[in-house]
Amino acid sequence: xxxxxxxxxxxxxxxxxxxxxxxxxxxxxxxxxxxxxxxxxxxxxxxxxxxxxxxxxxxxxxxxxxxxxxxxxxxxxxxxxxxxxxxxxxxxxxxxxxxxxxxxxxxxxxxxxxxxxxxxxxxxxxxxxxxxxxxxxxxxxxxxxxxxxxxxxxxxxxxxxxxxxxxxxxxxxxxxxxxxxxxxxxxxxxxxxxxxxxxxxxxxxxxxxxxxxxxxxxxxxxxxxxxxxxxxxxxxxxxxxxxxxxxxxxxxxxxxxxxxxxxxxxxxxxxxxxxxxxxxxxxxxxxxxxxxxxxxxxxxxxxxxxxxx
Numbered sequence: 001x002x003x004x005x006x007x008x009x010x011x012x013x014x015x016x017x018x019x020x021x022x023x024x025x026x027x028x029x030x031x032x033x034x035x036x037x038x039x040x041x042x043x044x045x046x047x048x049x050x051x052x053x054x055x056x057x058x059x060x061x062x063x064x065x066x067x068x069x070x071x072x073x074x075x076x077x078x079x080x081x082x083x084x085x086x087x088x089x090x091x092x093x094x095x096x097x098x099x100x101x102x103x104x105x106x107x108x109x110x111x112x113x114x115x116x117x118x119x120x121x122x123x124x125x126x127x128x129x130x131x132x133x134x135x136x137x138x139x140x141x142x143x144x145x146x147x148x149x150x151x152x153x154x155x156x157x158x159x160x161x162x163x164x165x166x167x168x169x170x171x172x173x174x175x176x177x178x179x180x181x182x183x184x185x186x187x188x189x190x191x192x193x194x195x196x197x198x199x200x201x202x203x204x205x206x207x208x209x210x211x212x213x214x215x216x217x218x219x220x221x222x223x224x225x226x227x228x229x230x231x232x233x234x235x236x237x238x239x240x241x242x243x244x245x246x247x248x249x250x251x252x253x254x255x256x257x258x259x260x261x262x263x264x265x266x267x268x269x270x271x272x273x274x275x276x277x278x279x280x281x282x283x284x285x286x287x288x289x290x291x292x293x294x295x296x297x298x299x300x301x302x303x304x305x306x307x308x309x
Contacts, residue, residue, distance in 0.1 A: 002045060002065070008032050009050035011072050012294045018301030019046075038062040048072060048300070055079040060087060068307060070300045074098055074152065074287060077203040077230060092303045095151040097296030098287030103155030105286035106198055106228050109252030112280055113224055114139060119277050137249075140164040145194035148201035149177050149184075152229070156198055157181035168194060191218045196226070203230035211235060216242045222249050228286035231255035236269045243278050250278045254286040 005024045007016065019026050024046065034053045041047065041063040048070040049055060055069060060083050068090040069079060076093050084091055112118060115136035123130055144160060146153045146169040157167050158181045169182040170190050178184040190197070197219070201207055211227075211234040225248050227234050236257055242248040258267045273279060 004044045005046035005048065006032075006037070006041065006044045007048040008037055009048065009052050009072060011048060011050065011300075012297035014294060015048065015070070015072070015297035015301050015304075019304060022305060034059070041066065046070065046304075049078070051078060053078075055084075057083045060084060060089070067309060068092060068304075070094075070304060072097075072296050072300055074102070075202045075230070090307060092300055092307075094296040094299040094303075097299040098289070098292035099151040099155040100295075101289040101292040102152045102200075102228050102286045103159040105254060105282070106156045106226050106252075107159050109226050109228070109254065109280055109282070110196065110198075110224060111139065113250035113252050113278075118280055142166075142195040143168060143193050144196040144198065145170070145190040146182060147171075147190070147197065147199050148229070149174060149182065150200065150202075153198075153200035154179075154181065156200060192220050194219070194223060195221060196224045198226040199229045199233060201229055201233065203232050207233050209233070209235055212238045213241055216247055219247060222246055224249050225251040227252070228254045231257045231259060231284075236267070236273060239279075240269060240272055240276065243276060248278070250280070252280045252282075254282045255284050256281075259284055 003024045005019050005026045007026065007028045007030065010030045016026050016028055038059055041059065042065065044063065045065055045067045047055070047063070047066060050072040055078060057080055060066070060080060066087070066089055069084060070092040071079060072094060074093065074095040076091055079091060081091065116134040120134040140163060143166045146157055146167065149169040149171040153169060153171070157169065160167055161181060167182040168185045168190060169177070170185060170187050171177065175184070199211065209232065213235070216238055225239065234257070239248060239251050239253070243251065256264065258264050264270060
């Protein structure tokens, strides 16, 4: 088989080095455009991508010899999975590579929210010393709900060890997964008991817009809300509504329905979002560390070596 691999994103050299050692001819072109990719993809058996553009039907139709796609990141939501499977293209993802980064970032968002760190820092820098207005909450004794107990959910649960919290987890597609870090429960138990809710599920047709007004209505206690998964899972307007209603005490959002500027600034809810002191934002960097940059490529390289051809 002709073993030609096209890398169209910025990947750590560990992946390319492993591919070369496996006998692949590697074209490393991180600045290539979508149009250029479509034009030359017919010559390749492998494609490595991060988030540059959607690997949709148009792209896949231009790749009759493609045998695998390696996604340098968690999830496959920028790939037309059904079309790829129809063409018998193997799909590789590297969820394990940034699971520690995501787990730690979720902890950072949560602790920052509970202790008003962003607002307190801003006030001190602008001449305000307000201790009472920045009185926080302790994590000890709280009940934390995790939605989705894959690599990311498990990582978050493990990072919570030592905080003296109770961790409950719900996963629609898994059973019998209780472990030393979390207890499997029903969604009914989650909405009744949790003080903190953290989302760790992939973006699919089913999860698109899942967290809306109706979803949040059922929670019995005011909660802290964390999303380090995918922005399109959560309706931002619903988060703002729940904050206004006192159902959400604070929200840490690493991902949003609309990301990057100028598009983000044009979202109808953007002015209210950035003016809200009960919201903490980061630009989709939960899995974006110097360490995960390397580990993602190492995980992909290992999976590449296990392909059946």
